[in-house]
Amino acid sequence: RAAERGISIRELTEGTNAIFQADVAALGCLPPSVQPRATEHIAQMIALVEKLIASGHAYAADGHVLFDVPSMADYGRLSRRPLDEMIAGARVDVAPYKRGDMDFVLWKPSKDSEPGWDSPWGRGRPGWHLECSAMSWKHLGETFDIHGGGIDLVFPHHENEIAQTRCAFGHEVMANYWMHNGFLQVEGEKMSKSLGNFVTIHELLHTENFGGRKWPGEVLRLAMLRTHYRQPIDFTVKALEEAERTLLRWRRFVELALSLDDDISDFGPLPSAFMEYLADDLNTPAALSRIHELARVGPTAALEWGEESTAASPVEQQIAAARLRAALSLLGLQTILDPAWQRSSVDEAESDKIKELIERRRTARATKNWAESDRIRDALAAMGVALKDNKDGTTTWEVKR
Structure with missing residues (x-):
């Protein structure tokens, strides 16, 4: 695409990246410490390939370098796919330079019209999986704590990442924990361009294409947090409207409770149950239920929710409001307490x-x-x-x- 437009790869990606950065900021996401670019880590990729060749886990053939999958005894552990079954189900039209049907590309030749970099195996470019292993090695080390990604990347991408990193450095794991998020859905159907229901965060934030209106980032954030990250997230107009109503209730409860006479700190300690839920595989739906409980304290809650209150004194309401503020802050939703919020x-x-x-x-x-x-x-x-x-x-x- 960059070649078609006569611009560099960096120029092509800058525009998309700027939109992405603005969108995630609107969702309340904290900026990461490092945002590596694959093209700036070619040296690490080449070094990783050389390690794999030296350890007998990769081989050069016909200008390519391939990972020797059978050389890794427990390949397929993440996706729970036995290697012999994967080999039996491999495609028939396997490239002639491959030793095994399941072997995957680490480095491949580039045509003159394609991006490429000089390497010990000729001018070429990295395979799909190599760049992730190289960048995580550079910035996180040979092993690290948490690796995330979509459920559709478990195989082959994450499986191959693990193979590259473990075999290059000789460790039992690449990451201690794998957190895979579910698919996105729109009104109960899987989001896809073929179904014509593909919608981006940018569109939800800045256009009226979904539900006839624009949606605040905090509303989108809460709508996603209400579903456990491993489950499909279903974007529906009804779900977004309910998320917005919930945010308004929480804000009103805090405003009413903190407007009472007794003085108390704006922030309180995080409820222990709230933290326990988050520590349990980031169980945000359960953690949000604790926020609901906090917002049902006192007569202001009875007025707002139309339910029986669990405490009546102003001090109890203020304590609940302070804890609710702390919980909202941890979840990145504290901006709803700004009087000018959206x-x-x-x-x-x-x-x-x-x-x-x-x-x-x-x-x-x-x-x-x-x-x-x-x-x-x-x-x-x-x-x-x-x-x-x-x-x-x-x-x-x-x-x-």
Whole structure:
């Protein structure tokens, strides 16, 4: 593609990378310490191939260098695929320079029109799997703690990464833990260009192509966190709307609780159960259930959620709010507590909630439940909503921030 446009590979990738960086920032992702580029690690790739040849795990043939899969006794351990079964199911049209059907390319020749680098085996370029092993070696060492990726990369990509790294350095593992995320779905169907339902984070953030509106990054983040990372994540308009409503409830609870008279630190200790859930294979759905419990503390929660409260005192509510703030911060959702958080995108949902509370207040007034009426008025005031009761029995409102 770079050749077609008459630009360098770096120029081609810069535009896409800029969009990607902006998108992940909008999702609340922390910037990584290192963002390596494969083209800047050719020396490490060549060194890795030389190690594999020297240890008898790779061989040069017809300008290529290939990994000798049968030389690794437990190849296939990650994907739980026995080597003999994989060999039996290999393609018939195997390249003549391969010793074995399952052997994969470490280095291959480049045509004059293709990107290439000088190497001991001639001008060429790395195979698909080699660059990942080389970059992780450079920046994380011969072994490291956590390796992530999509479930579709388990075989052959991650299996071959493991083979390269372990055989080059002689270790039992490449990474101690493998975290594979599930496929993306849209309205219950697997996301794919062939189905015409392919949607990017950039489109969700900046266009009205999905659900007729733009979606805040925090809403997308929570929608993803509500599903365990190993399971398919289903993007539906309903799920995004529910995620947005949940964020608004949490924000309102914190605003109401911290507006009470007693003074308390803005942040509290993280709930132990919350941390235990995250330590259990990053079980974010269970951790979020703990946040729901915190937001159901006290009369402000009863007002907001329409449920029985578990504690009534202002101090208890403030403690819960402080812990909720800490949990939101750890999950990268603390920006929802900013008073200016995405006002333009939540106005409709917020308006519906205000109208619902006003209707509940109208019912309370009709039944002469003045205490309930006053509580609702106070809650709306804390949200910045001013009410005006008219002589004809109607109530109008406006937002004063």
